[in-house]
Structure formats: structure tokens, C-alpha cells
Amino acid sequence: MMKFLHKFSSPPYFYSISGRMLPWLTALFLVLLAYGLYGGLVTAPADYQQGDSFRIIYVHVPAAWMSMFIYMVMAVSGGIGLIWRIKLAEIVSISSAPIGASFTLLALVTGSLWGKPMWGTWWVWDARLTSELILFFLYLGVIGLYNAIEDNRTASRAVAILALVGVVNIPIIHYSVEWWSSLHQGPTVTKFAKPSIHIDMLIPLLVMAVAFKIYYAIALLLRCRNELVQREQGSRWLDEVLEKV
């Protein structure tokens, strides 16, 4: 495992294997997306209270999950880059930031669209909405800091420190749901004993969640390859790769 990771983190190997992985991932993503959307928008029964409006969860919930997941990926890979000075970890960390920010924005916008018919208002200052908004601000800070520092390696280290500091906020985000009384729905999926969501609704939701993860992998690989090419300009392996194209 360690050997594989070590090999994977070498830029030339990563560049070639990620190029081969991309078509497979894209195919898998499209299949899962098609199944998840069909299942969620067509076959899943309408909610007895919310009618068809609930179907936005097939985008909203996976996006919200991704927003936190990507922040963790960003912080952990940033930490790895900070400690072991692995170039690829730094690249993964900073390449994740814009994707995470987009998912956070998507979760906010879809939540707001759902809130209008359900709560009668576009926005409420409820704990979860607010913490998602703060997460978005954290992403903006990371992106802003990275762009402000000219040297890429220094910027990556700065961003890693900031992301690790921000991680302290993630538990607070999570527990905020229980601490403040809230208009937002309580969690309906993660109750392991007996999920309070119908199984026909749940399966497309989980499929969509996996589809979003794979989409993240695709976007991440593309961004990483791009960043790698920019950073490694003039290195020999890159010249060899470019000659073949």
C-alpha cells in the first residue's frame, strides 16, 4: 500500500495513470448519474408531505456532503504536503478548493430553492444554513490566500496551515445542528438502526452521492494534471510526455 502510494505520488506516474483513469471514471459517472437521476426524479414515490419538491435532495444532499468531504480532503492532503513535502499532496489540496467551493455554493442555492416552497422564504438564519455559508467563506479564504502568494510552494504551505485551522470549525458545524433549535430537517439518512426515509427514495440518493464523489475525482484529476503541467514546466518527463502528444 505504502509502496503504491509512494509510486502514485511521483508526478510522471501520476500523470500517466490519471490519464488512463479518466475515461473509465467518466463512463462510471455518467451511468451512475443517469440511474440516480432516473431513480430520484421518476421512480421514487413523492413525499407524503412535501410532494415532488423533496426531489431536490438528490442534488442538495450529495452536494452538502461533498462540501464537507472535500474540505477534509483538502486539509488532510494539505497536512501531508506540509509534513512530508510531497508535491502531489500540495497540488491535490489546492486543486480541491475551487471544486469544494462550487459544491458548497450548489448546496446553498439548491437549499434556498427548496426553502422557498417549504419554509416560505429563500433564506433562514438557521444553524446548518449558516454553517454551510461559513464553510463557503472558509473556501473563499483558502482560494484568496493561494492566489495572493506568488510562489506556488509557499502558497501551498500557507493554504495547508489555514485549512488545518479551519478543520477545527468542521466539528462545530456538525454539532451546531444539535445545539441550536433549527428549522432544518434533522438527519434522516444516517440513523443506522432504522432510516426514516423510504428505501425507494434512499437508493437513488446514495447512488447520486457516489456519482458526485466520482465527479469530484474526475474534476480533481483534471485540475491536478493542469496544475502539475504548469508547475513542472521544463522538466524532462513532461517534455517526453508532450512529445508523444
Added chain:
Amino acid sequence: MTSHSLFSAFLSVVRRDLLLAYRHRSELVNPLAFFVMVVSMFPLAVGADVELLRRIAPGVIWVAALLASLLSMDAIFRSDFEDGSLELMVMTPHPLSVLVLAKVVAHWLLSGMPLLLITPLLALMFDIDVDVIWVLLLTLLLGTPVLSLIGAIAVALTVGLRKGGVLLAILVLPLYVPVLIFASAAVDSAASGLPISGQLYMMSAILFLAITLTPWPTAAALKMSLG
């Protein structure tokens, strides 16, 4: 090295920063004036309704304190970074995190303390009950050191940049949120006669967590900024 010499290094950094600030007294007043002015803009903006002002006053004072500490934050490492004394601090045998903590302590004494002292006056202008003022002061006492500690990380990250100002606000404000939430929740509960120990325990926990943990990222970020 004995712990005695580490402690004396800590003290001498605090003493040096206080002395430096004493020699530039006029700069000390500015964040305080800013704090008072921001607070006094609110009655002008929302109207002079006493009931409304009394209700929003703790929140207004807290947000103004947040902004004032943000303004004064940039000064904590800037001049030391520019004249090279920061590099000398890195080169001393003492751990940088301890010296950083000393600088933060000095900074809080110069920026957080004055806010605390002027707040009762502002609170009276908003007609807050005396009991609630005490709670407000307590939250400021527990909260403003956290603002300085967290702010120091962001300043350390941006000190090498020419245009760090707005970026600093973007980096720091999201991290200030927990403090703001618990502080205003405590004052709100006090105003409606509810127990406030829960929020104060949380704020104390955050303060001690911040004292323990923030000097490390700050020191790491400073070393990174120095290259």
C-alpha cells in the same frame, strides 16, 4: 536551558511590545475610536427606538469589537517583520510559539483590554441592564483573547504580502464565528433571565483550546512568511 530563561524571554517580549506601544501612544487610540464610532453608527442607522437598541446592543458591541480587533490585528507582526526583529526572534534558542504567545498577550493588553474598559460606557448609552453589562464584559474578557489568538495566525500568513488587508478579514472572520455565537447567546440568555453557565463554559473551553493550539500554526506561518 531552564524554564526560567524561557519565562524571562516571554516576559521580555511582552515588556518590549508594551514599551514600543507606549512610545507610539497615538496609534493605540485609533482602534478604540473606531470601536466607539462603529457602535454609535447603529442608532443613526436603525433609529433611536430604545427598546430595539437595547435588544441589539450586545450584538452590535460584539460585532464592533470583532471589527476593531481585526483592524488592530495587522500591527501585531507587521513592523517586526519589516525591521527584521522577527527574524531575530526566530533565531533565538527559544521556541517561536512561546514568543508568539507573548506577542499575542501584549497585543491583547493593548487592543482587547481597552475595548473592555470602554464597553460599560457604551452599554449605558444603549440602556442595557447592569446585570447584563457584567455578562457582556465577561464574554468580552473570555472572547477577545481568542480573537487575538486566531487573528495572529491569519496575520502571520499574510504578513509578507503587500495587499494583506482585505484578505486578512476574509481569512479571519469565519473563524471568529463560534466566539461570536456563544458570546451573543450568553448575553441574550442573561437578558431574558436564563442561566448562562453553559455558554460561558464553552467560551472558556474555546479560550483554553486557542491558547494551547494557536501558537503553533502562527509560528509555522511566520517561518513560512520569512521563507
